[in-house]
Amino acid sequence: MHEIRWGIAGPGRIAQAVVRDFEHVEGARVVAVGSRSTDRARSFADDFGIERAHGSYRALIEDPEVDVLYIATPHPQHVAIATAALEAGKAVLVEKALTATVEGAQKLIETAQQRQVFAMEAMWTRFQPAVVATRDLITDGAIGEVRTVQADLGVQRDFDAGDRLFSKELAGGAMLDLGVYVVSFAQHFLGTPDRMEVTGSLASTGVDLDAAMLLAYDDGRAGLVSCSLRGPSPGTARIVGTDGWIDVASRFHHPHQVTLTRPDEEPRVIDAPPLGTGYSHELIEVSDCLRAGRTESAVMPLEDSLAVQRVLNEACERLGVHHEDDLDLDLG
Ligand SMILES: NC(=O)c1ccc[n+]([C@@H]2O[C@H](COP(=O)([O-])OP(=O)(O)OC[C@H]3O[C@@H](n4cnc5c(N)ncnc54)[C@H](OP(=O)(O)O)[C@@H]3O)[C@@H](O)[C@H]2O)c1
CATH class of the missing domain: 3.40.50.720 (NAD(P)-binding Rossmann-like Domain)
Structure with a gap:
């Protein structure tokens, strides 16, 4: 090696x-x-x-x-x-x-x-042992066909115009920092959505402070996701299938535990902590x-990153937030 x-x-x-x-x-x-x-x-x-x-x-x-x-x-x-x-x-x-x-x-x-x-x-997130366990359960048919994915990720950050998170120039805002987790999670388990709806609010610097999205699929499946810099939220995710559901414990983007629930069965808790911080x-x-x-x-292919990026930027544009890359960055 x-x-x-x-x-x-x-x-x-x-x-x-x-x-x-x-x-x-x-x-x-x-x-x-x-x-x-x-x-x-x-x-x-x-x-x-x-x-x-x-x-x-x-x-x-x-x-x-x-x-x-x-x-x-x-x-x-x-x-x-x-x-x-x-x-x-x-x-x-x-x-x-x-x-x-x-x-x-x-x-x-x-x-x-x-x-x-x-x-x-x-x-x-995609490499966390608890997420790997979730993937394995779904592949084994534990919850049937995945129909919806719900996920939220909110933190309370005091507004500071000089902070990267609130800076227009540095492409701040909830969407690219936190929304990326909820959208990527939904994309991982549902595939790329056919349509999207979004609502949200902006900071005085012109970046998004929070957003909630419906990721819609033509066959009726859906992702319901939200992100926020305005206030804390549980940071949980739930994947619902035709035969049961999996709860991904807080904070779902680096979880230690998932719970499988199927009708008429005791919930099954799976502990799968990460190595180090994850x-x-x-x-x-x-x-x-x-x-x-x-x-x-194969777990985080570039095609998936591009699909997620399209959703994030489309959502930002609809909220009135236009981002730019720093293509003139001085590399030295
Ligand atoms: N995976 C996670 O859990 C996680 C958590 C937080 C952030 N992130 C991601 O990591 C990235 C950095 O976030 P961060 O919070 O670590 O940012 P940060 O503390 O502001 O650090 C960013 C670094 O980038 C460099 N940089 C280069 N050009 C810059 C510019 N024009 N303005 C400011 N800094 C510049 C700076 O280093 P020099 O000036 O020394 O070159 C700076 O130390 C973001 O893309 C964010 O989404 C990931």
Whole structure:
């Protein structure tokens, strides 16, 4: 088993959480970090015992000792870094949402496919052991045909115009940060919706603060999902089939437990906690795919990320929120 050498682009909040889960990933090591600032890269490298600190994303991409980049910048900066990395032959794991726009997602995917280099959205939910257990139950027919998926994800965030989450320029808003989880979850178990309805509200900065969506399928199946930065919600998901249902415990995007309920049977509780915080599982998936020479994950394929991105951006547009990718990002 050869070692997979990782580089981290964007030493921000999520990178600090994800880097800690590498201790649970056999045969993988973070060897470099890249930032727009040498000092920030150095400080992150020192905090986490990483060998090399690069003062530009370009230097990280050109580091010959890096096999794969974990891209943890705000959404509009994903596409420029990811396409430059892919063009240099480096695999990429790109934080959710994949990009800020559908065009950006298409560009990223086309580059990966043309270069035949691995790319995946960091949708860690799909790799959680409890979600894997859910998938297995459904494949085994435990709840019959899946008819509806319900999911919510809300947090209370005090408005701060300077925070990424509320910034128009950084493609903030509930939809791309939290809506991506509920839409991706529904898409995973129902497929890509035929139509969509959305309602929601905006912040003074012009980004969406909350949204509720009906994802409609022509055969009557449906996803009922919501997301919010305005207030907390349970963060649960329920998958309802013709023969029963599965409750995914809070918070459903990294659950420890699911419960299967079927008529006339005692509910069956399945405990399946993640390794570490739960980011380890997507890192293991990337490592496994790279070792197997695959250019995509079968669990989080690029086609699914694109389908989800279309729903997210369509919903944003209908709410009056137009996002842009930062295609002129200075890579250094
Ligand atoms: N999977 C999860 O659980 C999870 C949780 C939170 C966030 N995320 C995702 O991770 C990404 C980053 O979120 P975050 O909360 O970690 O953001 P953050 O704390 O603001 O960090 C983002 C990093 O991106 C870099 N960056 C590059 N261009 C930038 C720009 N124009 N403005 C600001 N920063 C820029 C910055 O590093 P330098 O300036 O040093 O280069 C910064 O440290 C988002 O796509 C988000 O959806 C995922």
